[in-house]
Amino acid sequence: MIRMRAIVAGLVVLLTASGGLAAPTQMEDDSVPTVVTDTTRPRQCVIAYLVTDTVTNDTFVSRQQIEQTQDETAAHGRYACPTDIPARVAKRALEPCLARTGDLKSCVYGDMARGFETQPDVRMTAENTSRCASDLANFIGIACWTSGERNICDVACGKTDQEARDLARGRCEVKQQKHCPITGAAEILPPQ
Amino acid sequence: MPARTAPSWRRQLVSTLAFMAGLGVAAPVWAQDEPVDLPILKPPPSVWDHQMLNGRPLLNQTVSNLTAITTGIAFGMGPGEVNTHMPVPAQGISWSALPPATEFQDDIRYFWIRFDEAGGLRLGAKGCVGTDSYIVFLFQSRGLFRISYRLVPDVACPRPAAAALEIFGRFVSLATEVAIAEHYRAGAMEIIDVTDPTALSSLRAIRWQPKAVDQ
Numbered sequence: 001m002i003r004m005r006a007i008v009a010g011l012v013v014l015l016t017a018s019g020g021l022a023a024p025t026q027m028e029d030d031s032v033p034t035v036v037t038d039t040t041r042p043r044q045c046v047i048a049y050l051v052t053d054t055v056t057n058d059t060f061v062s063r064q065q066i067e068q069t070q071d072e073t074a075a076h077g078r079y080a081c082p083t084d085i086p087a088r089v090a091k092r093a094l095e096p097c098l099a100r101t102g103d104l105k106s107c108v109y110g111d112m113a114r115g116f117e118t119q120p121d122v123r124m125t126a127e128n129t130s131r132c133a134s135d136l137a138n139f140i141g142i143a144c145w146t147s148g149e150r151n152i153c154d155v156a157c158g159k160t161d162q163e164a165r166d167l168a169r170g171r172c173e174v175k176q177q178k179h180c181p182i183t184g185a186a187e188i189l190p191p192q
Numbered sequence: 193m194p195a196r197t198a199p200s201w202r203r204q205l206v207s208t209l210a211f212m213a214g215l216g217v218a219a220p221v222w223a224q225d226e227p228v229d230l231p232i233l234k235p236p237p238s239v240w241d242h243q244m245l246n247g248r249p250l251l252n253q254t255v256s257n258l259t260a261i262t263t264g265i266a267f268g269m270g271p272g273e274v275n276t277h278m279p280v281p282a283q284g285i286s287w288s289a290l291p292p293a294t295e296f297q298d299d300i301r302y303f304w305i306r307f308d309e310a311g312g313l314r315l316g317a318k319g320c321v322g323t324d325s326y327i328v329f330l331f332q333s334r335g336l337f338r339i340s341y342r343l344v345p346d347v348a349c350p351r352p353a354a355a356a357l358e359i360f361g362r363f364v365s366l367a368t369e370v371a372i373a374e375h376y377r378a379g380a381m382e383i384i385d386v387t388d389p390t391a392l393s394s395l396r397a398i399r400w401q402p403k404a405v406d407q
Contacts, residue, residue, distance in 0.1 A: 046237070056375050058360065059230060063237035065250055086244050096235035099368045102376060102399055142230060151230070184230030190237045190250070 042074030045081035046134040048188040049093035049127065050110030050142050050155050053101050054120050057151045059110060059142060061186040062093040081133035090127035110142050111155040114176055117147035132157035132164075134188045139164035141185040143171070145178040152176060161185040231357055233364045253367040261362055263312040267371070267388035268335040271303060279311035293330055295400055298392075304328045307343070315362050319354030322346035328400075337391040340400060341384040356382035378402055 045066040052059045068079040090109075097107035108122045109130035116124045132140040137157035141164025144153035154172035158164030165183040172180035239250040255266050265277045275285040282303070290301035307314060307325035322344040330338040341359055343352035356375060363373030363386050374385045378401045387396050 050232070053375075056377070057230075058233055058357070058375055060233045060235055060364070062235065064247065065237055065239040066244060067239065067242050069242050082244070089240060089244055089247070092238060092247050096233075096364070099372060100364065100374050102374065102397075142232075144230065181226065182228040182230050184232045186232040186234065190234075 043078050043134065043189055043192075044068055045079050046189050047081060047085060047089065047093075047131050048134070048140045048186070049090070049131045050140055050153075050186075051094050051097045051130070052108055052110050052151065052153060053097050053106050054108055054150055055101070055103060055106040057149075058097070058100075059151075059153075059184060060096045061140060062096050063188070063190050064089050064093060065190075075135075078135050081135045085128075085131070087127075090131075093127070093131070094122075109155075110153050112152055112176075116152050117150060120150065130155045132188050137164070138188060139185045140188055141165045141168035141183065143169035143173075143180040144182040145172065145176060145180045146182065151182060152178070153182075154180070157188075158185070231361065233357075233361050235364050236367045249367055249369070251367065253370045255370065257366055258371050261315065261366070262339065262386075265313075265329075265336070265339070267337055267390070270335055271301070271329070271331055274329050274331075274336055275303070278305060279309060287331065287333070290331065293328075296395065296398055298332065298395065300330055300332055300395070302328050302330045307341070315359050317355040317358040319352065319356070319358055320349035321352040321355045322349050325352065332391070332395065337388040337395060339386045341382075341386075342378075342400070343382040343384075345380045352382050356384060360384045372396065374399075 045068065047064045047066065049062040049064070050059055051062050066082060072079055094107050094109075098104055101107055105121070108120070109125035109127050111126050111129040113124045113126070132155075137159060139158050139161050141156050141158055141161075142153050143156075143165065144151040146152070154168055154175050156164060156167035156171050158167050162185075164185040168185075169180050169183055172178070236253065237250040238247045240247045259266050263277055265274055271285050271287055271290055275281045285303060287301065290303055293300040293302045304326050305313075307321055307327055308323065310327050313327060323346060324344040326342055326344075328338075328340040328342065329336055330340060341356070343356050343359075345352055360373055360375040363371060363384065366373070369389055372387045372389050374383075374387070376383050376385075376399060378399075381402065383400060385399070389396075
């Protein structure tokens with residue numbers, strides 16, 4: 001009985017003291033709420049490219065977000081992407097690689113033509129098949145085979161990480177006529 | 193009851209596919225072997241206006257994005273200040289006491305620490321590195337302008353490439369206005385240079401190569 005009284009008394013002390021120990025709520029100190037991101041807002045169009053440094057095999061997802069006009073409406077939480085992408089956007093997509101390499105010629109798009117291993121040049125890659133749009137897919141995938149030390153790759157878009165890898169692998173094996181066991185995938189939309 | 197046979201169109205399709213496979217047109221079937229994961233590096237995104245005429249960085253990054261990775265070390269700090277951020281600060285670190293970095297023509301000086309004693313600067317890399325791996329801090333007179341990871345292979349770790357990619361990936365997440373990360377190889381070594389974007393281009397362009405060992 002005495003022990004029970006002690007427990008109750010202890011709880012009363014803790015409850016009354018907790019008001020003084022607790023941090024002020026955000027309303028009390030008039031600070032900006034910590035949650036400022038509206039996660040229900042539709043996502044703007046993002047065109048994701050895969051670009052590769054052919055010297056190191058480093059592969060970058062280069063995300064280009066396109067602002068929508070005021071009168072556009074979203075479908076399934078995403079704004080539509082333009083069907084025609086200007087060359088300047090594709091050129092900009094190479095920059096994350098170009099800024100981080102000593103040899104500017106080593107940066108190419110991820111979707112490579114058959115024979116790239118003998119002619120490792122950006123002209124043997126295609127920008128339009130190295131990109132995926134956020135209104136049509138969730139992931140961009142890549143699959144490669146290795147020629148010496150160099151990855152020879154192709155790109156595909158998918159609804160899931162695995163689908164993007166599988167489709168890229170299928171594309172690589174048909175296009176390159178090689179086994180393409182090296183695969184990767186990235187989300188098209190950047191984290192909010 | 194007559195035996196069931198495939199319709200003629202199906203037989204035709206099968207023979208056409210067989211013919212295409214003979215020409216190497218159809219998707220080849222490969223023996224299953226171990227899949228290899230290719231990590232994808234994630235630089236900061238860009239944003240374009242609706243007409244796609246002008247692009248700019250989507251995120252506004254600052255030096256705090258760099259110091260969050262480098263355990264508080266920022267470009268421009270003097271050797272003594274950088275030393276205070278080391279897990280075990282060394283004695284007598286000052287500009288006048290540092291050796292010259294001879295790969296530069298300018299007066300560039302450095303100190304280094306072992307990678308396995310670098311604490312948070314190892315960036316949680318899980319890939320293996322050789323025991324002789326190290327990190328170099330390079331200074332010009334106005335302060336730190338480069339952090340250089342030099343990952344050395346050894347018998348226990350013949351390819352430190354996975355660790356290099358992990359470390360490079362952390363710095364790739366920074367805008368090039370904050371830090372420029374480069375990944376390259378020097379012989380069997382994996383190098384990641386993280387350089388101050390405001391440093392002179394003549395300094396930024398220099399890449400380290402190990403000196404040839406005299407026979």
